[in-house]
Amino acid sequence: MKGIIFDFNGTMFMDSDLHEAAWLYLIQNYSNKEMTKEDILKNIHGKTNDVILRHFISQDLSEEEIQKLSDEKEAYYRDSVLASSAHKEFTKGLLEVLDYLKREKIPMTIASASPKINMDFYFDYLNLGKWFDYKKMVYHTGSFPGKPAPDIFLIAAEKIGVDPQNCLVIEDSYSGLQAAHNAQIGTIVAIDPEGKNRAVFAAEGLAPDGIIEDFSTFIPDYL
Template sequence: MKGIVFDFNGTMFQDSDLHELAWIHMIKQYAKENIAEQEILLNIHGRTNDEIIKKFISADLSAGEVAILGMEKEKNYRMLCLQDEQRVVLTKGLAEVLDTLKCAEMPMTIATATTKENVDFYFERFQLSQWFDYDKVVFDDGTFPGKPEPDIFLKAVKNIAILPENCLVFEDSYSGILAASKAKIGQIIAVDNTGANKELFSNPVLNISYTIKDFTTFQL
C-alpha cells in the first residue's frame, strides 16, 4: 500500500460507548416518541450528526436547529471523555505504528464522521500533529454525505494524493467499512477491540482483508 487512512472513533480511540451514551441521552430527551436504545445504536456509527438528528428527532428541523443540537451532543460527549481521563488514550499499539509510518514517510490521514470541534479536541489531547497534517484530515463539514457513502474516503485519499486502490483503510464500524468498500479501497483492515463484531465482519460484501483487536499485531 502507498497510503493509509484511519477512521478515528472506535479505531484510533476506543470511545464508541461514550458517543453512544451522548446520543442516547440526547435522543431520549428530544425525540417525540420513545425509541429503543438498540435502534439508536444500530443507526449512529459512521453517520453525520445531521443525519442522526434528522432521523431520530425531526426531519423538519432547520439547519440552525440541527447545528445547535449537534453542538450540544458533542459537548456532552467531550465532558464524558474528561470525566475519565485515564481512558483518553490512543488504541493500544497505535502510537508505535504511527511512529514507524512517519519514519517510513508513509502518506496518511484521518477520515472521521465527527465534527471540527472534536477533531480540535483530539489534536490537542493526543498531540496528533506529530503524525498528521491537520489540513488533510477529513471531518463532517456538511459538504458530503456520511458513511456508508464513499465520499469521505474518496476525499481523504485525494488529500494525500493516493489512488483508492493503492490505499489501506482502518475502520471499526459496519457503515465505515462499507463506505471504504464502495470507494474501492485496496485494503481494508477492520478494528474490533472487543470481538463483538466477529460475525458481522465476516460478510464478504465488506471486502475486509483481516481483523485486528488493536495495533499491536499490525505490521506494515
C-alpha cells in the same frame, strides 16, 4: 499499500461507549424513540450528526436546530472524555504504528464523520499534529455526503496523493466499512475490540483483509 487512512472514533481512540452515552442522553431528552443495538451498529456509529438527528428526532429539523442539538451532544461527549480516566490514550499498539508510519514516510491521514470542533479537540488532547497534517485531515463539513457514501475516503486519498486502490482503510463502523468498499479502497481492515460486530462484518464481507482487536500486530501483519 502506499497510503493509510484511519477512521478516528472507535478506531484510533476507543470512545464508542462515550458517544453511545451522549446519543442516549440526547435522544432521551428530545425523542420517544429507543436506541437499539441495531441502531447503534447501523444508525449511530459512522453516521454524521445531521443524519442521526433526523433519524431519531425529526426529519423536519431545521439546519439551526440540527446545529444546536449537535453542539449539545458533542459538548456532553467532550466533557465525558475529559472526566474519564479510561479515555486518555490511543488504542493499544497505535502509538508504535504512528511512529513507524512517520519514520517510514508513509502517507497517512484521518477521515472522520466527526465535526471540526471535535477534531480540533482531539488534535490538542492527543497531540495529533505530531503525526498528521491538519490540512489533509477530512471531517464532516456538510459539503459532501457522509458514510456509507465513498466521498470521505476519496477526498482523503486525494489529499495524501495516493490512489484509492493503493490505500489501506482501518474502520470500526458498519457505515464506514461500506464507504470504504464504495470508494474501491484496495485494503479494508475492520477493528472490533470486543468482538461485538465480527459476525456481521464477516457475513457481509465488509472486512476482506481482516478484523483486528487492536494495533498490537498491525506493523508485521499489514505494513
